[in-house]
Amino acid sequence: MRILYHLPLSPASRKVRLVLSEKRIPYEMRLERVWDRRAEFLDLNPAGTVPVLAEENGLVLADSYAICEYLDEAYPEVQLLGRTLGERAEIRRLTAWFDGKFGREVTDNLLYEKQMKRLLGRGNPDAGALRAGYANMKPHLEYLGWLAETRGWLAGSTLSLADLAAAAHVSALDYIGDIEWTMSDAAKDWYARVKSRPAFRPLLADRVSGVNPPSHYADLDF
Template sequence: MNRLYHVPLSPFCRKVRLVLGEKRIEVELVEERYWERAPDFLRRNPAAKVPVLRMDGRTMAESHAICEYIEEVHPDPRLMPASAGERYEVRRLTGWFDDKFHSEVTSKLLYERVNKKVSGQGYPDSRNVKAGAQAIKYHLDYMGWLLDQRRWLAGDTMTLADFTAAAHLSSLDYISDVDWNRNANVKDWYAKIKSRPAFRSILADQVPGFPPPAHYANLDF
């Protein structure tokens, strides 16, 4: 059985889960309290980060490398386009969300509101929370601009870029930090991707002490 060591609200873990789900690859989910730096976990990944995927006799870390491995070994359905230019755009947007969006938004909202409490690191820094709440507006507007020109974020087909963005936004939606009324294009895009079977296990996530809002698992939100 394939095994994924993960944290439920980690966008990097969710990205891998979405790719596995879209390709209908069964996986056992093992929740890993990575901040405790357990010796067994450090042997699997000395960087002490999740996700870690055990698959095909390999133990793999780093979400983007994992996703590209899955794409190459299980190419159907395709999540990376055929042409080099289209693949570049997918990788550019994947980097945008995992780097810029994560730094400016996810780390300042999700990590401050949830991760600090769960890992016993204290209380949220209100300055970071305010900065994240302001920054997400810019990112939603940018997504809206992209979707005004394309069916999906990177082009006319759904790709890894969409799952990467959805992984971050779904984590933030769990704590009601996404204003879905800001841009109709973004809301429609999220409704489409949220309704895919790959999303089912994510919408069923529950984090003790942090109940999701009523709309979180509602496909018609």
């Protein structure tokens, strides 16, 4: 059985889980406490980060984007990176937007400061970072909503890796109650569609010790 080393609230891990589930690829999850710096895990990925996917044939892949590219090429029955050059370029652009710009400006300032920082033993949340994260969220949700209003899905007419990347970040932040859904009705409607997909159900069942999600987290109707 292929194994995915992950953390429940890691957006990168969540993105790979969604890709595997959308493609109906069976896998087993293993929780990896990266702060333990486990020697066996570092042998798999010297960077010490999740996700890491270990295939049944011994192939080991690290970095969420590399894993998703591999999965889309190795299991093409369900394509998530587009068919034409233009589609693929737009999907890559938006995936990079959410994993990069959204990640730096929103996720890192909220999820990292409130959850990961403590686990890594790096002190208390920085109030300035929290303020920046909340301030940055509004324009990002408005952009996400604009994409959802003007297209069938974020990058075009079909669900793609861009939707899964965005949903991975949004769902992790929603778990800790940090998404203000009144900022964009269109973003809220898009997320309701995404989290209603069967591939999303395992994420909605996640529970993290000491952190309870808001009541709407697993509610498909919001």
